Amino acid sequence: xxxDNLRPGSECLVKRLNAHDKLGQRLMDMxxxxxxxxxxxxxxxxxxxxxxxxxxxxxxxxxEEARFVEVEDR
Amino acid sequence: MxxxxxxxxxxxxxxxxKSTVFNALTGAxxxxxxxxxxxxxxxxxxxxxxxxxxxxxxxxxxxxLTSYSPEERVSRDFLLHEKPSVVVNVADAxxxxxxxxxxxxxxxxxxxxxxxxxxxxxxxxxxxxxxTQELSRQLGAPVVPTAIKKGRGKKELFKSINSVAGSExxxxxxxxxxxxxxxxxxxxxxxxxxxxxxxxxYPGRWxxxxxxxxxxxxxxxxxxxxxxxxxxxxxxxxxxxEFESKHNEKPERHIAFSRYKVADTISxxxxxxxxxxxxxxxxxxDAIICHKFLGPLILVGVxxxxxxxxxxxxYNVTNYTWPLLAKIRSITESFLPAPxxxxxxxxxxxxxxxxxxxxxxxxxxxxxxxxxxxxxxxEDSGYMPRMAFILDRIFNRYGLHGQSTLPMVLGGIYVGGxxxxxxxxxxxxxxxxxxxxxxxxxxxxxxLAKVPLYVLLINIYFADYKGPAMFFISTISLLMVLPVxxxxxxxxxxxxxxxxxxxxxxxxxxxxxxxxxGRAVERVWLFIRKIITIVAAIAIIIFILLQFPGLSDERxxxxxxxxxxxxxGFYQKIEGNPYAxxxxxxxxxxxxxxxxxYKNAKMMAKGKEAALAINEKFKAENPAFFKIVQPKRDKxxxxxxxxxxxxxxxxxxxxxxxxKEKIDNSFLGRVGRAMEPYTQYAGFNWRVNVSLLASFAAKxxxxxxxxxxxxxxxxxxxxxxxxxKGEKGFTPLxxxxxxxxxxxxxxxxxxxIMVKIQTGQIRWMIFSMLFPIVLGTAVATLIFxxxxxxELTGLQAMIAFYGLALAITIGMGFLKNKQKTI
Ligand SMILES: Nc1nc2c(ncn2[C@@H]2O[C@H](COP(=O)(O)OP(=O)(O)O)[C@@H](O)[C@H]2O)c(=O)[nH]1
Ligand SMILES: [Mg+2]
Numbered sequence: 064x065x066x067d068n069l070r071p072g073s074e075c076l077v078k079r080l081n082a083h084d085k086l087g088q089r090l091m092d093m094x095x096x097x098x099x100x101x102x103x104x105x106x107x108x109x110x111x112x113x114x115x116x117x118x119x120x121x122x123x124x125x126x127e128e129a130r131f132v133e134v135e136d137r
Numbered sequence: 138m139x140x141x142x143x144x145x146x147x148x149x150x151x152x153x154x155k156s157t158v159f160n161a162l163t164g165a166x167x168x169x170x171x172x173x174x175x176x177x178x179x180x181x182x183x184x185x186x187x188x189x190x191x192x193x194x195x196x197x198x199x200x201x202l203t204s205y206s207p208e209e210r211v212s213r214d215f216l217l218h219e220k221p222s223v224v225v226n227v228a229d230a231x232x233x234x235x236x237x238x239x240x241x242x243x244x245x246x247x248x249x250x251x252x253x254x255x256x257x258x259x260x261x262x263x264x265x266x267x268x269t270q271e272l273s274r275q276l277g278a279p280v281v282p283t284a285i286k287k288g289r290g291k292k293e294l295f296k297s298i299n300s301v302a303g304s305e306x307x308x309x310x311x312x313x314x315x316x317x318x319x320x321x322x323x324x325x326x327x328x329x330x331x332x333x334x335x336x337x338x339y340p341g342r343w344x345x346x347x348x349x350x351x352x353x354x355x356x357x358x359x360x361x362x363x364x365x366x367x368x369x370x371x372x373x374x375x376x377x378x379e380f381e382s383k384h385n386e387k388p389e390r391h392i393a394f395s396r397y398k399v400a401d402t403i404s405x406x407x408x409x410x411x412x413x414x415x416x417x418x419x420x421x422x423d424a425i426i427c428h429k430f431l432g433p434l435i436l437v438g439v440x441x442x443x444x445x446x447x448x449x450x451x452y453n454v455t456n457y458t459w460p461l462l463a464k465i466r467s468i469t470e471s472f473l474p475a476p477x478x479x480x481x482x483x484x485x486x487x488x489x490x491x492x493x494x495x496x497x498x499x500x501x502x503x504x505x506x507x508x509x510x511x512x513x514x515x516e517d518s519g520y521m522p523r524m525a526f527i528l529d530r531i532f533n534r535y536g537l538h539g540q541s542t543l544p545m546v547l548g549g550i551y552v553g554g555x556x557x558x559x560x561x562x563x564x565x566x567x568x569x570x571x572x573x574x575x576x577x578x579x580x581x582x583x584x585l586a587k588v589p590l591y592v593l594l595i596n597i598y599f600a601d602y603k604g605p606a607m608f609f610i611s612t613i614s615l616l617m618v619l620p621v622x623x624x625x626x627x628x629x630x631x632x633x634x635x636x637x638x639x640x641x642x643x644x645x646x647x648x649x650x651x652x653x654x655g656r657a658v659e660r661v662w663l664f665i666r667k668i669i670t671i672v673a674a675i676a677i678i679i680f681i682l683l684q685f686p687g688l689s690d691e692r693x694x695x696x697x698x699x700x701x702x703x704x705x706g707f708y709q710k711i712e713g714n715p716y717a718x719x720x721x722x723x724x725x726x727x728x729x730x731x732x733x734x735y736k737n738a739k740m741m742a743k744g745k746e747a748a749l750a751i752n753e754k755f756k757a758e759n760p761a762f763f764k765i766v767q768p769k770r771d772k773x774x775x776x777x778x779x780x781x782x783x784x785x786x787x788x789x790x791x792x793x794x795x796x797k798e799k800i801d802n803s804f805l806g807r808v809g810r811a812m813e814p815y816t817q818y819a820g821f822n823w824r825v826n827v828s829l830l831a832s833f834a835a836k837x838x839x840x841x842x843x844x845x846x847x848x849x850x851x852x853x854x855x856x857x858x859x860x861x862k863g864e865k866g867f868t869p870l871x872x873x874x875x876x877x878x879x880x881x882x883x884x885x886x887x888x889x890i891m892v893k894i895q896t897g898q899i900r901w902m903i904f905s906m907l908f909p910i911v912l913g914t915a916v917a918t919l920i921f922x923x924x925x926x927x928e929l930t931g932l933q934a935m936i937a938f939y940g941l942a943l944a945i946t947i948g949m950g951f952l953k954n955k956q957k958t959i
Contacts, residue, residue: 090637108433112530114427120643125637
């Protein structure tokens with residue numbers, strides 16, 4: 064299951080990052096790494112992008128990028 | 138011996154309070170520039186504490202130190218090559234784990250580090266308790282807790298900086314344990330210890346880590362400095378693959394992951410867990426600010442407020458500042474040689490043109506100041522990322538970016554913006570392709586300077602539909618910006634780098650007055666320095682193009698005879714009049730100047746008393762002249778007054794004719810004429826061509842030039858009536874074509890310079906000037922020739938074009954963006 068499929072309110076565990084190069088590095092640098100718990104807070108008014116909470120801070124990410132984050136629903 | 142001078146670099150992740158720390162350290166002494174070769178802003182400042190003079194450089198805020206973005210490269214190069222004697226790493230205490238990720242990378246580079254654990258007040262409020270001594274012990278670097286916004290911990294920070302900068306000891310090495318990768322790192326490190334001196338500037342372990350990460354800049358270093366680069370790089374690549382196949386993970390992933398693991402361990406051992414986790418205030422605020430329905434409403438409100446306060450109210454402020462600029466002009470004028478009867482000395486007309494051009498730009502400064510202040514508030518409060526969050530979906534469809542919102546607003550998304558700050562604020566867009574698309578399309582929005590031409594043309598040719606016509610012109614620009622941005626993205630920009638959108642939504646903060654004012658002043662100052670100088674140079678060039686080669690000798694002789702006739706006529710009329718003796722020879726010109734000065738003074742005077750005072754002043758200056766100007770019941774003075782008025786208007790008429798003939802005959806006039814055979818399909822005659830050419834210096838001059846070309850026949854006739862009279866064949870269709878050309882008009886000089894600064898390349902500046910000309914001519918031709926062929930009225934053509942633009946915009950939105958590999 065990938066992150067872009069999650070609805071607001073759901074929590075998940077990051078399993079794998081399928082993105083390479085820039086996107087993968089950027090996700091890592093901003094604190095998205097395997098084993099991390101996060102929560103989908105909301106979608107933007109026009110559905111895209113989505114907002115996540117991880118470790119006490121908030122990130123927004125486009126669904127097309129969230130596709131590359133493999134997660135496990137909890 | 139204690140060192141007396143130190144270079145300090147400030148490093149940290151975005152939103153940790155780095156700029157606030159910078160301000161706290163340096164006070165008022167700050168300077169902005171760009172890092173060489175890139176468009177990353179470099180802030181420098183200095184201070185003195187306890188006998189040590191410290192140069193401070195604010196590095197760009199970055200999450201990491203890879204070579205993927207120019208900001209990260211700049212920071213890294215600075216740390217490696219400038220060798221600062223102390224690096225202050227500002228970290229957010231309320232988010233220690235993530236910030237340690239960068240701290241480790243700094244420590245790995247072996248820089249002398251002071252960790253400034255900022256935002257302690259926020260951490261405390263959230264019940265986070267940090268053992269800073271333990272943290273300092275584990276990191277092997279001093280840790281100073283601060284809440285710099287409240288002034289807490291500032292002194293300790295100063296002291297700690299001095300002690301690190303003053304000590305000769307090299308910093309204690311700190312190593313993250315990379316587990317199974319360690320043997321690889323050792324092997325790679327050994328590769329350059331054999332290569333000796335060439336690499337002694339670079340910490341061995343750091344270089345090894347970068348190489349195993351596959352970092353492109355590190356590979357470049359090897360290629361440049363190693364004796365057998367091919368062999369080394371191949372060796373490293375083999376090692377990378379070996380690791381990947383063994384551990385089923387890319388080494389760079391493993392490295393990042395290990396850093397987080399260590400960060401987790403350290404923060405667990407130094408941070409007492411939060412007592413209770415409550416939903417942070419910012420998140421509760423976002424439930425409203427990013428709400429499905431309320432969010433967009435609030436956004437529109439904020440944009441309207443920004444527009445209202447800066448453009449509308451700022452314009453009102455210029456009513457108070459304009460007289461100051463007018464004063465500068467009149468003071469300058471008083472130093473210049475006086476004008477002759479029909480010929481002004483060149484130095485006079487050139488200097489006044491110059492002052493007028495500069496004043497036209499300086500007049501915007503109050504608007505800019507308010508605008509920049511408000512933007513600083515938006516930036517510091519944390520609303521900016523929310524704006525991007527709400528609008529990214531729309532902009533992304535057209536190849537733009539959520540963060541294109543602010544530049545668009547500044548550029549004049551409705552009416553009345555300015556492309557200069559618009560282009561300037563594109564800096565914040567992290568995706569290169571979207572940034573370029575934004576920079577190139579912003580000049581197509583409606584800046585303030587385009588508005589006078591719209592108003593003029595709408596008042597004449599769409600007088601019955603002023604409201605709808607104004608709405609048309611205000612919104613059509615966006616309907617052209619979006620598809621054009623998309624087309625650019627799919628064509629000339631298709632090979633530009635894209636970056637992921639991933640963006641932090643920082644907690645909201647209340648901005649500080651100091652931070653906001655500081656930024657506003659600094660940006661206005663940047664505008665003055667960068668823009669005004671070049672605009673001044675261009676103003677002179679346009680002046681020359683409009684003035685030369687001037688009149689032929691024959692025409693000059695003709696005007697001289699006309700002048701002599703007018704003067705002779707005047708003397709004839711007043712022959713025998715007792716006042717005649719006061720206006721002989723030189724005195725005639727003096728009277729003309731006196732008359733002008735008096736009328737001007739009277740116009741500026743407010744109230745009866747002021748008017749009386751002026752009368753007294755002028756009477757004292759020259760009683761005889763005053764009698765002629767204000768004859769009252771004096772019969773003889775009255776008759777001189779009458780004759781003089783006639784002479785005066787004859788002179789005015791001559792001056793106007795000369796001016797017009799000069800422009801007709803000028804280089805620019807000739808170019809305008811030469812273009813007429815081509816531009817006629819767009820409905821532009823040569824006068825329009827000339828005014829469009831002259832607008833390049835600043836668009837507000839389009840109306841001014843038209844004003845000069847359509848001569849005034851009667852005193853006080855408005856340009857509207859003059860133009861209507863002067864252009865009998867001009868129809869609403871002509872006007873519509875002209876307005877749309879103005880929408881697509883190439884960026885003015887000031888904006889072009891900004892485009893050069895923000896793209897870093899002249900060729901993009903040239904492109905940004907050429908493509909609007911092509912597009913504008915095409916659109917104007919479509920309107921005029923197409924409209925004529927279909928026998929459309931101006932209004933019908935307007936509606937048809939709007940429908941077409943809307944359809945294209947919607948259609949373009951469905952076209953797929955070209956995705957670069959992820
Ligand atoms: N509560 C609190 N806010 C701070 C502190 N330091 C900075 N801020 C605020 O945090 C926001 C971001 O600060 P800024 O210096 O622009 O961060 P930068 O992105 O790292 O340059 C601003 O609104 C500051 O006023 C602090 O110690 N405590
Ligand atoms: Mg900053």
